[in-house]
Each structure stands twice: as C-alpha cells, then as structure tokens.
Amino acid sequence: MRDLAIGVIGTGKMGADHAETISSVVARASVRAVVDIDHKRAESVASRLPSARSIVSVEELIQSPDIDAIIIATNSDAHTEQVLACVAAGKPVLCEKPLAPTVAECEKILRAEQVVGQRLLQVGFMRRFDPAYVELQQQLASGSIGHPLLAHCAHRNFGVSSRWEAADTIVSAAVHEFDVMPWLFGREVVGVNWSSPIPIASRSLPDPQLIVLELAGGPLVVAEVTMHSYGYEIRCEIVGDKGAIELAGNARTARRTRLQVSEALPEDFRLRFADAYRIELQSWVDAIHRWRSDPSGNEPISGADGWDGYRAAVITEAVIASMNNGQKTAVNYLPIPDLYRSSRTAS
Amino acid sequence: MRDLAIGVIGTGKMGADHAETISSVVARASVRAVVDIDHKRAESVASRLPSARSIVSVEELIQSPDIDAIIIATNSDAHTEQVLACVAAGKPVLCEKPLAPTVAECEKILRAEQVVGQRLLQVGFMRRFDPAYVELQQQLASGSIGHPLLAHCAHRNFGVSSRWEAADTIVSAAVHEFDVMPWLFGREVVGVNWSSPIPIASRSLPDPQLIVLELAGGPLVVAEVTMHSYGYEIRCEIVGDKGAIELAGNARTARRTRLQVSEALPEDFRLRFADAYRIELQSWVDAIHRWRSDPSGNEPISGADGWDGYRAAVITEAVIASMNNGQKTAVNYLPIPDLYRSSRTAS
Amino acid sequence: MRDLAIGVIGTGKMGADHAETISSVVARASVRAVVDIDHKRAESVASRLPSARSIVSVEELIQSPDIDAIIIATNSDAHTEQVLACVAAGKPVLCEKPLAPTVAECEKILRAEQVVGQRLLQVGFMRRFDPAYVELQQQLASGSIGHPLLAHCAHRNFGVSSRWEAADTIVSAAVHEFDVMPWLFGREVVGVNWSSPIPIASRSLPDPQLIVLELAGGPLVVAEVTMHSYGYEIRCEIVGDKGAIELAGNARTARRTRLQVSEALPEDFRLRFADAYRIELQSWVDAIHRWRSDPSGNEPISGADGWDGYRAAVITEAVIASMNNGQKTAVNYLPIPDLYRSSRTAS
Amino acid sequence: MRDLAIGVIGTGKMGADHAETISSVVARASVRAVVDIDHKRAESVASRLPSARSIVSVEELIQSPDIDAIIIATNSDAHTEQVLACVAAGKPVLCEKPLAPTVAECEKILRAEQVVGQRLLQVGFMRRFDPAYVELQQQLASGSIGHPLLAHCAHRNFGVSSRWEAADTIVSAAVHEFDVMPWLFGREVVGVNWSSPIPIASRSLPDPQLIVLELAGGPLVVAEVTMHSYGYEIRCEIVGDKGAIELAGNARTARRTRLQVSEALPEDFRLRFADAYRIELQSWVDAIHRWRSDPSGNEPISGADGWDGYRAAVITEAVIASMNNGQKTAVNYLPIPDLYRSSRTAS
Numbered sequence A, B, C, D: 001m002r003d004l005a006i007g008v009i010g011t012g013k014m015g016a017d018h019a020e021t022i023s024s025v026v027a028r029a030s031v032r033a034v035v036d037i038d039h040k041r042a043e044s045v046a047s048r049l050p051s052a053r054s055i056v057s058v059e060e061l062i063q064s065p066d067i068d069a070i071i072i073a074t075n076s077d078a079h080t081e082q083v084l085a086c087v088a089a090g091k092p093v094l095c096e097k098p099l100a101p102t103v104a105e106c107e108k109i110l111r112a113e114q115v116v117g118q119r120l121l122q123v124g125f126m127r128r129f130d131p132a133y134v135e136l137q138q139q140l141a142s143g144s145i146g147h148p149l150l151a152h153c154a155h156r157n158f159g160v161s162s163r164w165e166a167a168d169t170i171v172s173a174a175v176h177e178f179d180v181m182p183w184l185f186g187r188e189v190v191g192v193n194w195s196s197p198i199p200i201a202s203r204s205l206p207d208p209q210l211i212v213l214e215l216a217g218g219p220l221v222v223a224e225v226t227m228h229s230y231g232y233e234i235r236c237e238i239v240g241d242k243g244a245i246e247l248a249g250n251a252r253t254a255r256r257t258r259l260q261v262s263e264a265l266p267e268d269f270r271l272r273f274a275d276a277y278r279i280e281l282q283s284w285v286d287a288i289h290r291w292r293s294d295p296s297g298n299e300p301i302s303g304a305d306g307w308d309g310y311r312a313a314v315i316t317e318a319v320i321a322s323m324n325n326g327q328k329t330a331v332n333y334l335p336i337p338d339l340y341r342s343s344r345t346a347s
Helices: A014-025 A037-047 A059-062 A074-090 A104-114 A131-141 A166-185 A276-292 A306-326 A338-344 B013-025 B039-047 B060-062 B076-089 B105-117 B131-141 B166-185 B269-293 B306-325 B338-344 C013-025 C039-047 C059-065 C076-087 C105-116 C131-141 C166-185 C274-293 C307-327 C338-344 D013-025 D040-045 D058-063 D076-086 D103-116 D132-143 D166-185 D274-293 D306-325 D337-346
Strands: A005-010 A030-033 A053-055 A069-072 A092-094 A121-123 A150-156 A189-195 A211-216 A218-227 A228-240 A244-247 A253-257 A262-264 B006-011 B029-035 B051-055 B067-072 B094-095 B121-123 B148-158 B189-197 B209-215 B221-225 B228-240 B244-247 B253-258 B262-263 C004-009 C028-035 C053-055 C069-072 C093-095 C121-124 C148-158 C189-195 C211-217 C220-226 C228-238 C244-247 C253-257 C262-263 D004-009 D029-035 D069-072 D093-095 D122-123 D149-157 D189-195 D209-215 D220-226 D228-240 D244-247 D252-258 D260-264
Touching: A005 A014, A005 A059, A014 A030, A014 A037, A014 A069, A014 A276, A014 D132, A030 A037, A030 A059, A037 A053, A037 C211, A059 A074, A069 A074, A069 A276, A074 A092, A074 A104, A074 A121, A104 A306, A104 D132, A121 A306, A131 A166, A131 A228, A131 A244, A131 A276, A131 D252, A150 A166, A150 B148, A150 B166, A150 B221, A166 A211, A166 A218, A166 A306, A166 C307, A189 A306, A211 B209, A218 B148, A228 B228, A228 C253, A253 B121, A253 C228, A253 D132, A262 D189, B006 B013, B006 B060, B006 B269, B013 B029, B013 B039, B013 B067, B013 B269, B029 B039, B029 B060, B039 B051, B060 B076, B060 D013, B067 B076, B067 B269, B076 B094, B076 B105, B076 B121, B105 B306, B105 B338, B121 B306, B121 C093, B131 B166, B131 B228, B131 B244, B131 C253, B148 B166, B166 B189, B166 B209, B166 B221, B166 B306, B189 B306, B189 C220, B209 B306, B221 D220, B228 B269, B228 D252, B253 C131, B253 D228, C004 C013, C004 C059, C004 C274, C004 D058, C013 C028, C013 C039, C013 C069, C013 C274, C013 D337, C028 C039, C028 C059, C039 C053, C059 C076, C069 C076, C069 C274, C076 C093, C076 C105, C076 C121, C105 C338, C121 D069, C131 C228, C131 C244, C148 D149, C148 D220, C166 C189, C166 C211, C166 C220, C166 C307, C189 C307, C211 C307, C211 D209, C220 D149, D004 D013, D004 D058, D004 D274, D013 D040, D013 D274, D029 D040, D029 D058, D058 D076, D069 D274, D076 D093, D076 D103, D076 D122, D103 D306, D132 D166, D132 D209, D132 D228, D132 D244, D132 D274, D149 D166, D166 D189, D166 D209, D166 D220, D166 D306, D209 D306
Parallel strands: A005 A030, A005 A069, A030 A053, A069 A092, A092 A121, A150 A218, B006 B029, B006 B067, B029 B051, B067 B094, B094 B121, B148 B221, C004 C028, C004 C069, C028 C053, C069 C093, C093 C121, C148 C220, D004 D029, D004 D069, D069 D093, D093 D122, D149 D220
Antiparallel strands: A150 A228, A189 A211, A211 A218, A228 A244, A244 D252, A253 A262, A253 D244, A262 C262, B148 B228, B189 B209, B209 B221, B228 B244, B244 C253, B253 B262, B253 C244, B262 D260, C148 C228, C189 C211, C211 C220, C228 C244, C253 C262, D149 D228, D189 D209, D209 D220, D228 D244, D252 D260
16 A cells, blocks of 8 residues: 655645654655745755655646645635635545635535535544543543533633734634534534623733633533733633543643742643644544545545534634624524535434 | 630531631630520530530620620521621621622611721631632732733532522622632622523523623633532632633542542532631631720721622622523622721722 | 640740740640740740740749640750650640650650659651641541552752751651651551662762661651752652552642743741641640540540650661661660550550 | 565564554554464454564564564563574564563673674663653753752552562563663662562562662662552652652543542553554654665664663663562673664763
C-alpha cells in the first residue's frame, strides 16, 4: 500500500503545522504538494518537507492526478470555493474550522456534497480527537454521571493581535464549543445568549465573553471565552444528575521553588492539542485508505462532517446576532439531509 | 474579664451547632440560655451545655439582664420580630441568614437600627470568615489577578427534602453568593438572570439553577446552585485581566485504592465550614467585648451587617422574579443610610 | 467553671505563640504568668496578654498557688529540671519537644512520674492534633489501605541559621517523625539508618538527610529532612497492601498568572500547623478540666506522654549514632513501666 | 524514500504491541516479518498486520535481505544470542530491556559492537521518550531546581503472577530506575542498598522493595518497587538545592460521584507509556533512516545504547547481591570503551 499523497492549500501557521505533522509522525501519508497565495512561503514550507513541491495554482493542486486528498488551511474567506472544487473533483478534503464565513456558504457546500452523493468533507474540529475530550465523551456515553445537565467551559488565549474584534472571538475560538458541546451532549443547540463584562459598545474588545448555549431538552452550556488571558487553557466540566466530570490539568511535571508549587501552562493551542492534531490526521488518513480500498462500505472522513461545520456556522451567526442585539436568540437549522442523517442514527 | 453570656434562640441543627461551638472552642463566651418553640428540644440542648438553662419565652431570653448577646437561628419567618426585639433592647445580635423573608421586613430592621443609632446586628454569612474565601478576598485586594471581571461559582448540596421548592434554593443556598460576590468584587449587583436546564414549569424541582449576576461596572458572576448533587462542594473562580484565582480543594488526604486515586467530599456544609463558623463566632464575641469595654470607638459586629442582609434580600427577590418571569431583572436598592455608609468608606 | 490559669516558661517564638493562642482562641483557659531568662522579653509578652504578669523566677511560677498548669517552651537544655519541678508540684505540664537532650534525662523524668504515680506530663508533638494527620491515622485504623508497610516522609524547612548543625536537624525536625510514625503504625522503631547526599565529613551541613526507620515486624519509614528548602512543607504517604494514603496539599487557593498555575507554600511551621497548635492546647486544657473535676477516671493529658517523649529521645540518639558511625543502628528501650503501659492497651 | 522494513523477534505481549504500534502510528516503517518460538502465535500476529509474513527461524529473519532492522522482544534469556546475530549482520537492533540476564553476557555484546566498530544496538528503555520524563530531564538540565541531590521514586504494579520472585522485581521493574536515574542525574550509580518490610527469608514475595542508589558525588535515590499495588503508577520527585520537581498525575479527567472526587489509574504500563513507546519507535526509525542515507555522521540509535544496557545489568546484579547478603553493596564497572564514551562527552 503506497502512501496517501496529500496536497496542502495554505501554508500559514496551521497549514505548515499540518504538513510538518504528516511528514514527521503520520503513517501511510506524504505531503506531495503545497500552495499559498504567498508563493515564497509555499516554497519555503515545501523545501522543509521530504517530498513536496510547491504549486502556484490552487486549482492545479486540486486537479493534480497524483494528489489523493487535500487539506485546506487558508483564510476562511477562501474555504467555500476551495472545498467546492475538491468535492467536484471527488477528492477527500479536510478543511480547517470555521468551514465558511456564512451559513449561506455552508449550505452551498452541503448541496454540493448531496449532488456528489457522498461525504468527502471533514471539518478540522480537532477536540474530537483530543484524548481528554474523548475520555469525557466516553464517560458521558457510559452514563458515569447520569444525565448531563450543565456544562461549564472556559477557553482562554494568551493574547491576540490588536486588530482582533469581538466577532473573531466567536468565529475562531468559541466555535469549538459550538461543535464539541452538541457532540458531547448528543443534543442540538436551540438558543444562545451573549454577554460580557466589557460592553460591546465600548471601544475596547469585549473580553471575556460569556456565551450561554441552550440545548434541546434543556441542558445549558456556559462558555467563557477570553482572548487576553494568563496562557492558553481549555477547561470543561459537565454536570449530570449523578455526578460531574471535568478535564484534568495537562501539566506533566509540578515544580516547587521559592514558596510556591507551580505547573506550567502553554502559550498556545499547538502545545495543548499537538496530540489531537496528530490523531486527527492519522485517523483521517486511515479512513481515506479504507475508503479507497473499499468505497462501498466506507467514507473518507473520521470526524466532524459538512453538517457539523454548517451547524457551527448557524450557531456562530446566532451568537453574533445575540451580541449585536443584546437578546437571547433562537437557533434554527435546515432539515437535516439524508446524506448526513444516516451517519447519525447510531448515536 | 468575664465570659460573654450568650442566649440562643432556635435550637434546631444550626442553633444547636452554634451553641456547641461556643461552648467547646470559643474563648471568652458561654451559652447561658436557649429557647425554642419545641421546648423539649431546647431542654435537651441546654442539658448538653455546661452552663445553660432553657427558657420558655423568646422575649424573656432577650430581656434577661444576664444575657449579653443573642444568636438567632430560628426559621427565617421569625427573624424580623426577634431581631427588632434585640435591637430595641440594645443587645448585639447575630442572626442566621437569610435575614428576613422579604425586603420589606429587612427595611424595617434597617429603620430600627437607625433609630437606635448603632449597628447591633450581624448577619450569619459565614463565608466571609472561611480562610479560603478570606485568602481569595486578600488576593483580589492585592491586585494579584488585576481587575476582577468574571466569577464562576458552584454551590452543590448532597440532596434536600422532597418538599424543597425552587425558591428555597435561591433563598437558602444562592443567597450566600448574593453576599459574598459584592464583598469580593466591592461592587453592587445591578441585574440578575435566572435559568435552569429543568424548566420551572415542570413539576419537578428545577435543579441545577444557573444564576447570572451583573455587577455595577460590568463584571459578571455565573453561579450554579444544585441541591441534588454528589456531595457538598463550593467552588469559586474569579477571573481578572491579569490572571485567575480559585478556591483549592479541601481534602486533607488523598487515597489510592483499586485503580483510582480519590479524595473525600463532605456530606454537608457543617464539615466544609466548621472553621468558618468557629472563627465567625470568635470574631463576633471579640468585637462585642471590645465594644462593651469601649463603646465609643467600637461596634459589636465583625462581619455582614444589616445592610448586607438587606442587599441579599433585594437580590433574592430579583432572582425569584427573574425565575418567575423568565427575564433578566434589574436590582434596585434604597439609598444607603449614613449608619451603614460610613463603615464602607474604607474599602 | 473558672478559666484554667496557665503559666508559660520561656517566651521565645514558641512560648509567645502558645501564650497568644491560649489568650485569643482557646476556651476555658487564661495565661496568668510568664517567665523567661530574658526578663524584658517576658515583660513584653505579658504586656500583650490580657491577664498575665511576668515573674522573675521559674520556681516561683511553678509553685505559685494561682497557677494550675504549666507550658514549658524553653531551650531543651532546661526542660528536665523544669518538668521535674512541675511533676513534683503535682501540676500538669505541657513540655515542648524534644522532651530532653538525652535519654538519661528522659528516664529521670519517667522515674519521677512513676514516683508521683500519675501522668502529668504531655509532650508537645502537635502533629497528633493536625486534622490531616488525624485523618491519616483514622484511615489507617479503619483498614482503608490494608496493612501499612511503608511510609515516605519529607520535612522541608525554608532555611535555618548558619550555626545549625547536622544533629540539630535530627533533634529538632526529624524528631516529629520519631513520634508520629510509631503513633500511626502502632509499632515501635527497632532500627535506624542515616545517610545524606552531602557527606557528614564535609564542612557544610549535610542537607538533606535521609533517615530510614525500621519498625517492629518489618514496616519501613523513609524520611527526608531538609533544612534549606523551597519553603516549609511536610509530606507523608503511607503504603499498605491494599492501597496508599497521603497528606493532601494545604493551599486554600490556586492562582493562574502568566503561563503558570501556582499554589503558595508557607514560610514556616506556624502557618502550616496553626490549627494543630490550637487544637492541641484546647484539648490539653479540656483534659485538665476533666481531671480537676474528677481525678479518679481522668488524666491531665491528651496527646504524647512522657514515654512518647522518651521514645523519641531514644530514636534520636540512635539516629545520631548512625550518622556518626555510618552504620544501621538498633534501637533499644527500657521495659515499659506500668504507668505508661495501661494507657496503650486499647490501641 | 521507502518504508524501513522491520522484523520482530518474539510476538508475546511486548512484541505484538511494538508490531501493532509500528503498523498503525509510526511513519516510514513497516513490519515485514515476525518470528516466535510459538509459531502459531507468530502467524496470528502476522495475520493482523498489513504486510508481514511469519518466519520459522530467527536466524532466517535476521539474515533476510529485505529486513532492514530488528526488534527483539523475546524472553531475556534469548537476547544475547539474537543481539549478537544482528550486530554480526550489521543490522540495527532494538532490544527490549533487560539487555541480558547477566553482566557477562552484556560484556560479550559490548565486545561484539566494538569489533564491528559502531553502535547498532538500542535498548528499550522507553522512559527516556516519555514526555513527562523528558520534561523532568529538561528542567534538571536547565538548572531549574539547582543541583539535584535526592530522588524519591515509586514503581507500582497492579499485581504479578504467583510465580514471580524477588529478583524478578529487580530485573524487570526496578531496572527502569537503574537506567533513568543515571540519565537524569548525569551521574553513575556507585552503591546500592536493598531492604523490604517483608523479609527475604519469608516464603512470600518481599513486596514492596526499597532500593537506595548512591550516585557518584553523593546524590541518593530512594526507589520503592511494589508488584502488588492498587494499580500501575510511576512516581518520581527530584529534590535539588533550589527546589524540587516531580511527575504530575496522568489522569485526563476527574470525576465527582457520591462523596468523592476521583481520577482513574491504569492497570498496566502499556496505557501509561503508550506515547513513550510510539515516540521511541518513531525516533528509532528516524535515526535508522538518517544513518542509512548518511552513515558517516549518523548512528542508527536514538536512546539507551549497549553501554546503558550493560550499566543497568551491573546495577541489577549489585542490588540482587545486596538483597541476598543484606549489605550495602558497591557497584563497579569496566572502563568505558571509546565506542561508548564519545557519545557521552556532550553531557
């Protein structure tokens, strides 16, 4: 079995990381081509990979017959067109979150997949592959805390650029909760409510933001999302009617020095989620191999699909609306198409 | 200096505990009299104390010339009349929370203290004496996490009786947050918002409850209050713009047995706050001694005063209103009377 | 019942602390007299206490008819003579550890108590009153980890003076393990073995010291004792054949700031053991009150007795011998006199 | 670049695990052949791998021209002969610990490598690749706790078979400390001292065992090794003159249920060290690829080498001697051959 040949679109931080991860620690896959609007950056990334060339045109990379599957890590404005081209070409594609900047674009992608008649698109919600979140999910599924009723979440970043705006926090950070909470609870988000100790009307960034998600049937999620915090940290506790379960700390060592005991916190998500990204990519590669050897019983995806990306976009728009109008806001979805419903019956 | 002679009104769980604490581990004070509507219960409690008699009439206990100070631990319906009698008699009184069932009654108490011209009433918000909360308060005051912006709180009980109602959770449990949050932040609560994963309309108890408090100037408090939980646990994290600080666990030992490491959680608040109650009572006794020896520069209270009890009642009513009308609700207070303002200028 | 009148001999750090603790938070006791070789220091301490006079002569304090019980917190060289005087006077005495600098002196004290025919002496091993050690002891007694086989202990100090010598570490710090380990295991120490990463022959202080205690029947205790460490910390884990149990951390809050989460460690034992000292003193006072009201069925002590002080001295000498000769050293005791045996039959 | 073709000798638990790990999550390597004295077991393992055949003869596997590198996971009695054959064939070999049952055999292996003139052998001490141990090592190297003086280690297993003997604990479990402690401290073990709360003379297994290692220059290591414990757990704290650092817990979630908070402990080393094994194998494969493409500047190993395996064997024999004779025992090594010295000059 030869290595899966992967093309990477977008060689910024995220794309370069994925290319490096695949090249160093993912089995049965190689990055064969990269492309970026900054062609010099693409060349530089390609030169550090063992077997990758840089290509000038995105379309050429997607159509290239020696490219089996594609990773999209461009600015989200470019996602829709690129995903549509991959789907049209019948090639598996892993698109970084968020799937697209608008719900309308996500719907366009869903329609395109339905036309093709198969799910080719996976969305890069890597928390589903993080061993701690997986353990949380398994514990919930096993009924270890009874019926889950409430979640307390915190997403804290070690600073963002001065150009960062309130909506960016929702689109880029809170969006992870919009995917992982429905996944953990097995319930849809039906209402959202945005607030912040720093009013949106003020000139500065509202930070922290406090987002309450109401799930179908009643469960509530309280998600703090803070961009200027003491370090990068993700916290999550689920409270059920028989107990509660939370993510444990991630420190590998504890240090005692002058009058304190301390554990280090990481600067960014790459340290925290390095293993999740590796497992996500390996799992995606493995799914594609299975699908290529037997397309009848397999699909080339292993995590969040197009519908999950669409759902996150719908919630994102609702939260932004709640922020702008200061109201609790209902969340409404399209009827789920057959293509996406079938895979959800098991759960 | 002779012991302060204390009378205890109400010898249920809380009153009997206070009497026992004073008798065993509080210096410079003795319980000399107890009274209860269940006279047999009063007699039984008195018989276990070294120097206490049981009295049949509350009024007789309050007026008794050999009683220096009074603890009220009756049902809250009885508080107002009893507090007013103590204040009228010029005797220091420690009244268990909540101060009174209605805001109107609290206002009556404030007026009575203003007539007397001194603060004689302390309200039994014991968290202010808990060493962990005190450390939290000191860290905030020292600026160790910058400006506090957000609090995540959880109050979890190990079950309540089947007669417990939604409002009881607010009146008896959440009320602690209504006192301690303004105390920690040094800001008033100006709005509240109630929600629950279990709708109020359902027959069963809404539990957990999720209460968001909006503080003057913006800070937000998210308080989960759960009556049927895995044990008794109080959690609190304050997030500031330079860091965050939280209550650490309270376990004294960690045990490793068959495939797990575990720490015990207490069944009720008495284990968790035993030290807080002891320190509260000692501190109250000490304040009264100082006031008796020099009334000019001292007051016979050391913690939450009548105004704090009133504030908690105002917030309580607002949260109940929010629960009943499903809306975010504003919180409005009387102008603070001079008697209570002066003691707050320092902070 | 009037307060127990206590005299304090020695008003250095430890004695002044005890006097202050009794005066502020111990019920049913008052410090009535203090004495110190530095008379000015005694006067200064007395002046800060509500009802204490300073006395020039130790003998006068002990004999003073208005003094009911005595605390000895002098340099250990002075202990024996002072304890003997208290015992001869028939007065309860709480002597700080170590009981005396030599085993021979301890034996003299044991003989004196046997002549009097009652145990009047308690030795100030406060760990027996520390709530965490008490919980450890209760868990062991309940069989929660099966048969205890091994203990890992660490005693770390935040520095000592430059005059501190190797034997001081054993006499003043490790001595706590020599009392608390036999108490926890219910077994005698029969052999000891001293070592250090810094050889005794070098000019500098051997620090850390590593002391292995062999208990009767086999259990082993490994005790690290470090005088120049990152702060004051006491750790203890007991390993049994069904599990293990250890002291949990003592921090009350956890703080997150720039890229770390940290908990504070105390500078000295007084912060760590404040509660243990308070409980020790209250418990001692209560025992004396019971004994005074009914001497037939009660004894005026509540913790480590003269025999426990003697045992610790025997082990101390053995460990010093092991340090000096570089050998594992056997520990031998007198046959236990009837006076001390009877109280141990229950355990 | 084609995948490295790996042959696995021994398909018991460890060998089958390595084969599975390489096949699923190691990049640039495939298992091509397996062999086992139980040929059916070899066939069964081969059938679950994508591209492996089972071979009947060890010698045939080693000599097979399409096999690039070999993993030895047989009973340690067989290691020497197999390692020697690999070395003679000039093939990189990763041999599970312990390298060989006797020091004499290890010396034979060292001589064989010296004849060949290059280090082809890596010994499977996986802790060196565990991210927590790596962090410990980096912190020590950075001077974060000053000069390391003392280590407290515990190795606890969740039971062993009834045929397990005292020496097995040393050979199979404690041996990890014999490798990792010199690696962490950068110092050789010069003396050892064995003890146990369960005397060796008794019929039952001495368990726990307590092994003290004396390092050159003074540092001491106290290692508890317990075979019948509450679960699988590895603990390590290093105490330096400026602080201390320890391995943090490994739990990914913390669960609160009826009156306790708990974290799960694994049943065996495979869960605890899954990541260490993956990284060890990836790192070994990468080293071999670099060596194959440029043998002049590279060696086909990335962790413990033959000398490290020899060192562990020397310490193992000394600890067994200490156990048998009840004495502290000196540890003596051959002069380190040039082949192994050069790679150690950097540290």
